[in-house]
Amino acid sequence: xxxxxxxxxxxxxxxxxxxxxxxxxxxxxxxxxxxxxxxxxxxxxxxxxxxxxxxxxxxxxxxxxxxxxxxxxxxxxxxxxxxxxxxxxxxxxxxxxxxxxxxxxxxxxxxxxxxxxxxxxxxxxxxxxxxxxxxxxxxxxxxxxxxxxxxxxxxxxxxxxxxxxxxxxxxxxxxxxxxxxxxxxxxxxxxxxxxxxxxxxxxxxxxxxxxxxxxxxxxxxxxxxxxxxxxxxxxxxxxxxxxxxxxxxxxxxxxxxxxxxxxxxxxxxxxxxxxxxxxxxxxxxxxxxxxxxxxxxxxxxxxxxxxxxxxxxxxxxxxxxxxxxxxxxxxxxxxxxxxxxxxxxxxxxxxxxxxxxxxxxxxxxxxxxxxxxxxxxxxxxxxxxxxxxxxxxxxxxxxxxxxxxxxxxxxxxxxxxxxxxxxxxxxxxxxxxxxxxxxxxxxxxxxxxxxxxxxxxxxxxxxxxxxxxxxxxxxxxxxxxxxxxxxxxxxxxxxxxxxxxxxxxxxxxxxxxxxxxxxxxxxxxxxxxxxxxxxxxxxxxxxxxxxxxxxxxxxxxxxxxxxxxxxxxxxxxxxxxxxxxxxxxxxxxxxxxxxxxxxxxxxxxxxxxxxxxxxxxxxxxxxxxxxxxxxxxxxxxxxxxxxxxxxxxxxxxxxxxx
Numbered sequence: 001x002x003x004x005x006x007x008x009x010x011x012x013x014x015x016x017x018x019x020x021x022x023x024x025x026x027x028x029x030x031x032x033x034x035x036x037x038x039x040x041x042x043x044x045x046x047x048x049x050x051x052x053x054x055x056x057x058x059x060x061x062x063x064x065x066x067x068x069x070x071x072x073x074x075x076x077x078x079x080x081x082x083x084x085x086x087x088x089x090x091x092x093x094x095x096x097x098x099x100x101x102x103x104x105x106x107x108x109x110x111x112x113x114x115x116x117x118x119x120x121x122x123x124x125x126x127x128x129x130x131x132x133x134x135x136x137x138x139x140x141x142x143x144x145x146x147x148x149x150x151x152x153x154x155x156x157x158x159x160x161x162x163x164x165x166x167x168x169x170x171x172x173x174x175x176x177x178x179x180x181x182x183x184x185x186x187x188x189x190x191x192x193x194x195x196x197x198x199x200x201x202x203x204x205x206x207x208x209x210x211x212x213x214x215x216x217x218x219x220x221x222x223x224x225x226x227x228x229x230x231x232x233x234x235x236x237x238x239x240x241x242x243x244x245x246x247x248x249x250x251x252x253x254x255x256x257x258x259x260x261x262x263x264x265x266x267x268x269x270x271x272x273x274x275x276x277x278x279x280x281x282x283x284x285x286x287x288x289x290x291x292x293x294x295x296x297x298x299x300x301x302x303x304x305x306x307x308x309x310x311x312x313x314x315x316x317x318x319x320x321x322x323x324x325x326x327x328x329x330x331x332x333x334x335x336x337x338x339x340x341x342x343x344x345x346x347x348x349x350x351x352x353x354x355x356x357x358x359x360x361x362x363x364x365x366x367x368x369x370x371x372x373x374x375x376x377x378x379x380x381x382x383x384x385x386x387x388x389x390x391x392x393x394x395x396x397x398x399x400x401x402x403x404x405x406x407x408x409x410x411x412x413x414x415x416x417x418x419x420x421x422x423x424x425x426x427x428x429x430x431x432x433x434x435x436x437x438x439x440x441x442x443x444x445x446x447x448x449x450x451x452x453x454x455x456x457x458x459x460x461x462x463x464x465x466x467x468x469x470x471x472x473x474x475x476x477x478x479x480x481x482x483x484x485x486x487x488x489x490x491x492x493x494x495x496x497x498x499x500x501x502x503x504x505x506x507x508x509x510x511x512x513x514x515x516x517x518x519x520x521x522x523x524x525x526x527x528x529x530x531x532x533x534x535x536x537x538x539x540x541x542x543x544x545x546x547x548x549x550x551x552x553x554x555x556x557x558x559x560x561x562x563x564x565x566x567x568x569x570x571x572x573x574x575x576x577x578x579x580x581x582x583x584x585x586x587x588x589x590x591x592x593x594x595x596x597x598x599x600x601x602x603x604x605x606x607x608x609x610x611x612x613x614x615x616x617x618x619x620x621x622x623x624x625x626x627x628x629x630x631x632x633x634x635x636x637x638x639x640x641x642x643x644x645x646x647x648x649x650x651x652x653x654x655x656x657x658x
Contacts, residue, residue, distance in 0.1 A: 016164030027154040038158035040291040041197030044143035062109040071116035072250040076123035090378030092592035109137040160194030172203035184211040204276040246296030250342035251281040259313035314347040326475035328512035337373040362390040378554035397430040405439035415594030453599040455491040490600040494531035518547040534570040569608035574615040582627025583635035
């Protein structure tokens, strides 16, 4: 959340709309729901963006303004998850994510802008109604071609531009006002109904024809007629590329454009940008305005062909990310995955609905987990939805075996054994091939580790590590090395644990990956807590947590809080330990991780809890509640603070302490 606001950048200056801005701003000052309505191309998005900027400048909302563009969203079931993702809210929930959203927003004073709701009206109606009921400080600004029609809605119509259309035309055409031609320009703007998108489209032609000539050719025209006229003035290649690019649900880069269009598209995309058909959306990224995209889809002789190319392009992208993210380019890959997630999600969804692409879509969904993106970005809820769909369509081994095991491991990693065990058992029952299934092996090992607490998991993890070194990516290998080292620390003697942790630390120090460096520090801390000197743990855990927060990891901090809570109990910093235990419970709820269901973690946390309860007596519930009530950012700040020597009372050494 940001008090500054999070609003899409626009590449042109805002024009006119004083009346609409004043009316909408007045409603926003006293209403919970304001809807900007108007026909396609009238500029509702620009008006909403300007209202948001005015609200930010005025400081009208304590927690700022957040814009969520819904034109990218095809599945109404993903509405709550999409809003959560755009607001930076961790959504690892197993339900539709609405509850998680309410948890984060119930006490916020925020303007939420939901843009392009036309194709999701019923879902948006339901969402806004329930969000407004649960979150009293939230004001919602909606853009839609028609009102939502729910109680408390204030509708502000956005009409076409009047005289301001001439100003927009001249700026878009990049020409100086010419007194002789101004009447022609005004007549042309009136002929296209003053719709900003139509004005921009005809203005883009002025380099090739005078306004009077365009007016004579076009006459009075609706937006659809303007688009048809623009299409007639495109080359065959431009029309073909325009139509192909219309399948993108979100913005895209040139490589994606060329893959989906099937040609080297730089020159054509540049020509389409000059014609205002393609707009520039950030650094080297492009987008088609909604109405332009809708028209382009209608020009496609077969929408399946470019959608297939879209799937195959993003399948290759995810494959590359899976192989390459575990490198010094980690931050760049996480940024690219975040940027491309709407396209990747849409590609997986289409593939899973298309029988001969279902395996491709399933592998994409599984590979996204291998990049660690969905866990680190707090989007496991979306990942689970896609994988649940994959389980419905993939019915045969060996892919179903891998898929079930993959889903089981995801559940194990969050302590959800009620989900993991049935999935694991179903995977076990399927026919086996002569080649070991790495996904199933790691699930078997993790069951032995987390549920049974058996040291038999260690050689099984070692087997998986060797298989990954031979056949998998460096990231996959490190994941399994993590589990091997963790199990060794918890379940083996100090010498074996030291060997496993040292190897992991060496890998983390050599590869330039901040994520793995954080886990290397965490494991060194775990080793010291269990087998060495607890006094050494705190700086290691703090540094691990600081690194996790710096790289935007939404998953790892829960593990670092767990380590710090246990460590402070061992150091005798009882007040700090109790507050961290409370903060950990809150973090478990946010991240949907249950350490209580992971036997080794639970055992150590129980020991810490007993120590702190004995020391604090009746003060224990009060102090843990103070930690439980901390906001996530406050909890992290507390966790990063050093523990003064005056607060420490050494009780013993790791597990050997009584």
